Amino acid sequence: MKINILLRVYKRKSIRVLPLILSLILVLFVGSHTIAVPTKSTEILWDTYGVPHIYGKDNRSAFYAFGWAQMQSHGDLLLRLYGQARGRAAEYWGEKYLDSDRWVQTARVPERARSWYKAQSPTFRSYLDAFATGINAYASQNPNLIDDQIEVVLPVKAEDVMAHLHRILNFTFVVNPEDVLDLSKQKLQAGSNGWAIAPTHSASGKAMLLANPHLPWSDLFLWYEAQVTAPGIDAYGATLVGVPVLAIAFNNNLGWTHTVNTYDGWDVYELTLAGKGYSFDDKVRNFETKTLSLKVKQKDGSLLEQPLVVKSSVHGPVIAEKNGKAVALRVAGLDRPGVLQEWWDMARAKNLTQFQTVLKRLQLPMFTVMYADREGHIMHLFNGQVPMRSEGDFKYWQGVIPGNTSKTLWTKIHPYQDLPRIVDPKSGWLQNTNDPPWTTTFPAAIKADNYPLYMAPRFMSFRSQRSARMLAEDDKISFDKMVADKHSTRMELADRILDDLIPAARKYGQDLGQQAANVLEAWDRQANADSRGAVLFAFWVQQMHFDKDKGFSKPWNENSPRTTPDGLANPESAVATLQAVAAQVEKTYGALDVPWGKVFRLRLGNVDLAANGGDGKLGIFRELDFAPGAEQTFQAVGGDSYVAAIEFSNPVRAMALTSYGSASQPGSTHISDQLQMFANKKLRPVWRDRSDILAHLEERKVF
Structure with a gap:
């Protein structure tokens, strides 16, 4: 060829x-595919799974083609997200978007996006312009493929791209509006698994990387898989819809993934109102006040204007006022506009030194970085724009902070060298499943005592314990074993607690309790589609309301992080709960040992399949989040979303899957076309060489 x-x-x-x-x-x-075949034209080669392989004659052309590709796959969604990022969604589509507009405008996302765009280098600004131009060109040439109600967003500007990014990163991931309104709950179900395996722990003697973000299967959380090839770059990976660069990626030399880390980059401050302002350092300071006008589309098509008064203190925007008090929000990183350039340059790096040089810019506000490369290096970085705080531990800064003194007002962030990081640990492996960095490998390589108490909390979840167990139990792990482990549905919590629950049920249980004990004893302790007993156990755990310090006789202990918590604090009460749950399961499903896949389903479009995987709180590595569905079933709405398994051999070996498919645009054949593979615990080969792509070519677009 x-x-x-x-x-x-x-x-x-x-x-x-x-x-x-x-x-x-x-x-x-x-060497294999070290340099892309030169081309005088720019093209998109779409493979049979709807993944775009972009070949740009120059970088601007590659960005243009990426904008075009995202519109073809997710046009309606992309434009709706940009409309929301403008803070004008209620003007376009009605009152249901009014709260979103208030949040975006109060946070000054559109205003800051304009300044962020201007702060880009002229070269990178031209790339963003090209991405927006590609979006508009697709819409202009394919007007019948865009929802008429969504077209009002057109034309798109590069400032919209920046606003969308800003809304996602700083005002959804760093701080979610629902979290601000209720500090007692964390509502955003965002997580990930990430592994980096060194040659010493790899069966092939080559470093390996596992990328596996867990996000909701809708809205601004959808992943988009792509390959981008242009002068100086040949990277494969994924990004969130509407973002113009790859956020998780690998090239011929290195790769990285992100996990949502235990990063705290925002605080709410309670202010005491005084006069026309608030008390601060024994003086009264006036609020900075700005009045905006929000337009709301009515059912008859007319627009109703609503004023929005945005007050800001020295801390940030005021988000609530009541009983002589106000609450102001402070978010880190609002003066750091270079995240897109940072991701772009990460994908262009050739070795660890270059990669870390890019990371030191600290433009990416949060996310752990898990890294591996061809030279055999692996790294875990607790990345984030961590505020330098004067006092207090992590828990303290989760609450409402007194805002009447400059002593609590942070103004600087920790530099790169202050962040928890380990390169090439003795163990030969690194893992993170959204836990603090202290448990990334064993023996422990990052000591919590060496960092400020507010840097990260101290705990290790059951999912993380399961992750570490799978990595530690193999002296050498093969690529195929890594993929198999990725799909593991075994419940670490079941392995930990059934040896207490089953004997207790035998001792205290009545007839139904005895039957439940029999079902749990026969169960394979997994959440596969045909696992019988998993439903009973999961529903029981849900009613027990376990946490690391509650419900267990032995709470979690950082000196025994992988074997605690353990035991039942009140075995008799636990059995009573088990009997009540068993009665409900039998009544609802007709049997205590109903198969997991009968109750938990994968439903997208016309596809309806038995699910495997479940809540990470059960200690399941293959995490799926479910919501109530039809006929007493539950359907997957988040969790395992994009997976990439990479081995840095020559050539690079890689397999991937985007659970819900590569498109959301109505009429696409790539909505849910990967869901059967997901149900079968399979990944598909990644096609990166042009010859492989052409052998699996579905469509070609030349510009």
């Missing part, structure tokens, strides 16, 4: 043949 490419190139009279032929021969014999 490669020789055929050379012959076709030779026949093109417009090319100076000899130098090109010599350079291509050099590439073919020196």
Whole structure:
């Protein structure tokens, strides 16, 4: 195939043949796909799973094509998200978006996005302009494929791209509006698994990386898989819809993934109102006040204007006022506009030194970085714009902070060298499942006592314990075993607690309790589609309201992080709960040992499959989040979303899956077309070489 490419190139009279032929021969014999085949045109090669492989004649052209590709796959969604990021969604689509607009405008997202755009280098600004131009070009040439109600957002500007990014990162991930309104609850179900395996722990002697974010399967959380090839870059990975660069990616030399870390980059301050302002350092300071006008589309199509008064203290915008008090929100990183450039340059790096040089910019506000490369290095970085706080531990800063003194007002963030980080641990492996960095590997490589108490909390979840167990139990782990472990549905909590629950049920249980004990004893302790007993156990755990310090006779202990918590604090009460749950399960489903997949389903469009996987709180590595569905069933609404397994061999070996498919646009054949593989615990091969892509080509677009 490669020789055929050379012959076709030779026949093109417009090319100076000899130098090109010599350079291509050099590439073919020196190493596999180290340099992309030069091209005079820009094109998108769509493979049979709807993944775009973008070949740009220059970087601006690649950004243009990426904008076009995202519109073809997710046009309606992308434009709706941009409309929300403008803070004008209620103007476009009605009152149901009014709270969203208030949040975006109060946070000054559109205003800051304009300044962020201007702060880009002229070169990178031109890339963002090209991405927006690609979006508009697709919409102009395919007007019938865009929802008429969504077209009002057009034309898109690069400022909209920045606003969307800003809304996602700083005002959804760093701080979610629902979390601000109720500090006692964390409502955003965002998580991830990430592994980095060194050559010493790899069966092939090559470093490996596992990327596995867990996000809701809708809205601004959808992942979009792509390959971007242009001068200086040949990267494969995924990003969130509407973001113009890859956020999780690998190239021929290195790769990284992100996990949502235990990062605290925001605080709420309670202010005492005084006069026309608030008390601060024994003086009265006036609020900075700005009045905006929100337009709300009515059912008859008319627009109703509503004023929005945005007050800001020295801390940030005021989000609530009551009984002589006000609450102001402070968010880190609002002066750091370079995250897109940082991700872009991470994908262009060739080694660990270059990669860390990019990371040191600290433009990415949060997310753990799990890294592996061809040279055999692995790294865990607790990345984030962590405020330098004067006092208090992590728990203290989760509450409402006194806002009447400058002593509690942070103004700086920790530099890169202050952040928890480990490169090439003795164990040969690193893992993170949204836990603090202290348990990333064993023996422990990052000591919590060496960092401020507010840097991160101290705990290790059952999912993280399961993750570490799977990595530690193999002296050498193969690529295939890594993929198999990725799909593990075994419940670490069941392994921990059934040896207490089953004997207690035998001792205290009545007839139904005895039957429940029999079901649990026969159960395989997994959440596979045919697992019988998993439903009973999961529903029992839900009613027990366990946490690391509640419900267990032995709470979690950082000196025994992988074997605690353990035991039942009140076995008799636990059995009473088990009997009540058993009665409900039998009444609802007709049997105590109802198969997991009968109750928990994968439903997208017309596809309805038995699910496997479940809540990470059960200690399941393959996490799925469910919501109530039809006929007493539950359907997956989040969790395992994008998976990439990479081995840095020559050539790089990689497999991937986007659970819900590569498109959301109505009429696409790539909505849910990967869901059966997901149900079967399979990944698909990643096609990166042009010859492989052409062998699985569905569509070609040339610009």
